[in-house]
Amino acid sequence: xxNIKYVFLLMLVFLLTSCDPFSQPESMMDEYLIRLARVLEQxxxxxxxxxxxxxxxxxxxxxxxxxxxxxxxxxxxxxGCELQVVVAERNSILGRVMLPINRLRYEIxxxxxxKLCLATIDDSKTADILQKAIAQKITTLPAVFWNAxxxxxxxxxxxxxxxxxxxxxxTSTNTIKTGLxxxxxxxxxxxxxxFDISLEQLGIIQQQWxxxxxxxxxxxxxxxxxxxxxxxxxIIDERLKAKPLCYKQRVTxxxxxxxxxxxxxxxxxxxxxxxxxxxxxxxxxxxxxxxxALQGDNVISDEFQRYQQRYLDxxxxxxxxxxxxxxxxxxxxAWQRLLEQCGMxxxxxx
Numbered sequence: 001x002x003n004i005k006y007v008f009l010l011m012l013v014f015l016l017t018s019c020d021p022f023s024q025p026e027s028m029m030d031e032y033l034i035r036l037a038r039v040l041e042q043x044x045x046x047x048x049x050x051x052x053x054x055x056x057x058x059x060x061x062x063x064x065x066x067x068x069x070x071x072x073x074x075x076x077x078x079x080g081c082e083l084q085v086v087v088a089e090r091n092s093i094l095g096r097v098m099l100p101i102n103r104l105r106y107e108i109x110x111x112x113x114x115k116l117c118l119a120t121i122d123d124s125k126t127a128d129i130l131q132k133a134i135a136q137k138i139t140t141l142p143a144v145f146w147n148a149x150x151x152x153x154x155x156x157x158x159x160x161x162x163x164x165x166x167x168x169x170x171t172s173t174n175t176i177k178t179g180l181x182x183x184x185x186x187x188x189x190x191x192x193x194x195f196d197i198s199l200e201q202l203g204i205i206q207q208q209w210x211x212x213x214x215x216x217x218x219x220x221x222x223x224x225x226x227x228x229x230x231x232x233x234x235i236i237d238e239r240l241k242a243k244p245l246c247y248k249q250r251v252t253x254x255x256x257x258x259x260x261x262x263x264x265x266x267x268x269x270x271x272x273x274x275x276x277x278x279x280x281x282x283x284x285x286x287x288x289x290x291x292x293a294l295q296g297d298n299v300i301s302d303e304f305q306r307y308q309q310r311y312l313d314x315x316x317x318x319x320x321x322x323x324x325x326x327x328x329x330x331x332x333x334a335w336q337r338l339l340e341q342c343g344m345x346x347x348x349x350x
Contacts (some may be wrong), residue, residue: 045234061151063300
């Protein structure tokens with residue numbers, strides 16, 4: 001019989017040789033750190049990823065929408081035009097527990113029906129009541145639109161961290177980007193008081209959010225890359241404190257190993273993933289941030305504002321995206337300083 005210890009070693013060798021550590025983001029960055037430390041003869045920093053702040057609770061990201069006076073609603077529900085049907089549906093059991101997207105549909109339908117109804121009214125008192133109702137609905141519509149985006153299960157799924165990282169071989173985020181652009185255009189139409197619009201596309205876009213999870217994956221990947229790049233930079237910085245890699249820029253055997261590692265591992269394996277995460281983040285998060293800013297005269301919770309500043313606003317100095325950008329810059333400069341000792345400094349675009 002084969003020795004159990006020998007069988008275990010064979011299995012371990014098989015696993016190590018059959019798995020590509022560069023096929024998954026987390027193992028790729030771990031492997032990068034280990035190999036970098038090895039070629040530079042430095043220790044490997046040991047740290048764990050901090051916890052990302054989750055999207056605030058539904059309560060914290062729901063805007064309060066003032067209701068029309070009950071007496072006014074009762075009056076309108078009795079008035080004989082299409083508005084009567086619309087108001088009756090709102091007052092039904094199902095109407096009182098509308099999903100945010102259905103509430104937006106109701107508000108737009110109310111405005112459309114009320115305007116048609118207004119054209120048929122001769123009584124000035126009734127017309128005045130109806131005009132006030134229309135004006136109030138138009139005023140509160142930005143908050144209703146906000147809730148239709150941000151107080152939904154769909155946005156939770158788009159921004160969830162539970163689905164892991166952006167895959168190394170991930171495709172583009174063009175579908176999500178186009179959807180966000182369509183939502184901004186829809187809000188622009190509403191702001192311009194164009195109410196003859198369809199919300200069918202909004203439902204389709206939110207269905208895509210349920211299954212893509214791409215925004216949450218990007219945030220999780222950005223955090224991983226930032227931490228590991230900063231650790232890798234610290235490895236290079238420690239090596240820079242020691243004797244130069246080359247004396248009078250004369251290339252040594254170790255320098256050749258380091259240069260080979262730089263091009264074959266960092267440039268060929270790690271940098272493409274860095275570029276992918278950065279580009280996809282810049283593709284969709286400025287659009288998400290614009291949607292988050294569409295609050296009208298309402299003020300969202302402090303908790304959501306902090307979340308927006310840290311995760312959605314790519315220009316904020318507190319943003320996870322700025323931290324990633326800084327980590328990439330510092331890492332690039334560290335490599336340049338190291339390879340410059342041997343006359344092998346890479347360009348800024350390398």
